[in-house]
Amino acid sequence: MRKTILITGASSGLGAGMAREFAAMGRNLALCARRMDRLEALREELLGINPAIQVAIRSLDVNDYPAITQVFEGFCEDLGELDRIVINAGVGKGQPLGTGRFDANRQTAETNFVGALAQMEAAMTILRRQNHGHLVTVSSVTAVRGMPGNVTTYGATKAGLSSLTEGLRVELRKKKSPIKVTTLLPGYIRTELNEKVKNTPFIVDAKTGCKAMVRAMEKEPARAYVPGWPWTPIAWVMGKLPEAALAKIF
Ligand SMILES: NC(=O)c1ccc[n+]([C@@H]2O[C@H](COP(=O)([O-])OP(=O)(O)OC[C@H]3O[C@@H](n4cnc5c(N)ncnc54)[C@H](OP(=O)(O)O)[C@@H]3O)[C@@H](O)[C@H]2O)c1
Numbered sequence: 512m513r514k515t516i517l518i519t520g521a522s523s524g525l526g527a528g529m530a531r532e533f534a535a536m537g538r539n540l541a542l543c544a545r546r547m548d549r550l551e552a553l554r555e556e557l558l559g560i561n562p563a564i565q566v567a568i569r570s571l572d573v574n575d576y577p578a579i580t581q582v583f584e585g586f587c588e589d590l591g592e593l594d595r596i597v598i599n600a601g602v603g604k605g606q607p608l609g610t611g612r613f614d615a616n617r618q619t620a621e622t623n624f625v626g627a628l629a630q631m632e633a634a635m636t637i638l639r640r641q642n643h644g645h646l647v648t649v650s651s652v653t654a655v656r657g658m659p660g661n662v663t664t665y666g667a668t669k670a671g672l673s674s675l676t677e678g679l680r681v682e683l684r685k686k687k688s689p690i691k692v693t694t695l696l697p698g699y700i701r702t703e704l705n706e707k708v709k710n711t712p713f714i715v716d717a718k719t720g721c722k723a724m725v726r727a728m729e730k731e732p733a734r735a736y737v738p739g740w741p742w743t744p745i746a747w748v749m750g751k752l753p754e755a756a757l758a759k760i761f
Pocket of ligand 1: 519520521522523524525526543544545546547549571572573574599600601602603622649650651652696697698699700701702703704705
């Protein structure tokens, strides 16, 4: 059982929701994000759900790369070994290419890809040292194909993250390492990230989505679309569609 779990981007949405599920399961939690007031309120809530667990919180901006190592190592000092590290922090601020919003696309690319790479670097330093543990990255169904408009840059960051995670998994398999690596690819789950997005087919509420994410993660597969229904078959179909069909649907 993965007793102690670090989650980045835990101040809202899926990160906070997964923390609630793990608290109810009796897991110790290491939670970080930029908004400390949110993390403090969440810690109180989690200890209310389960007073027997330990909850450590630390402030972290994942675009501050040296701080990632300091915060992750700080959590090891707080809680001992980390059994699972969930790289979840992300933004969805992309805008169509060539519309004067390079700032938004760059912020999305830096946070979701370079920030995730830096988190993977810090996480793998710890997991290699421990020689055990489970690394989970939160990608997206939008990673499956190139997406138009506001989702172009976001989807590309998630495709990059999926590829990084797969490459790491193959390397660890080759070395017969006991460290496990999972890519989670959520469909639409209602959070602050998509509260202004109009076209969100098959969207589920955060509790339903987070339960599905935790259930999938506990099985430690190579990759999982969440919720599995309907996103596993949708992702399969998306992978086969000609671009003309993608242009009609998305
Ligand atoms: N909701 C969906 O439908 C969906 C679908 C597929 C994938 N995802 C992915 O799931 C992850 C969580 O998203 P969400 O839906 O839960 O959105 P959310 O409610 O907006 O949460 C995003 C989290 O990321 C943190 N974050 C953002 N920028 C950060 C930074 N620079 N440094 C540290 N933390 C940062 C935020 O914390 P602070 O602002 O406090 O720092 C917040 O806790 C993201 O990677 C997203 O791409 C979501």
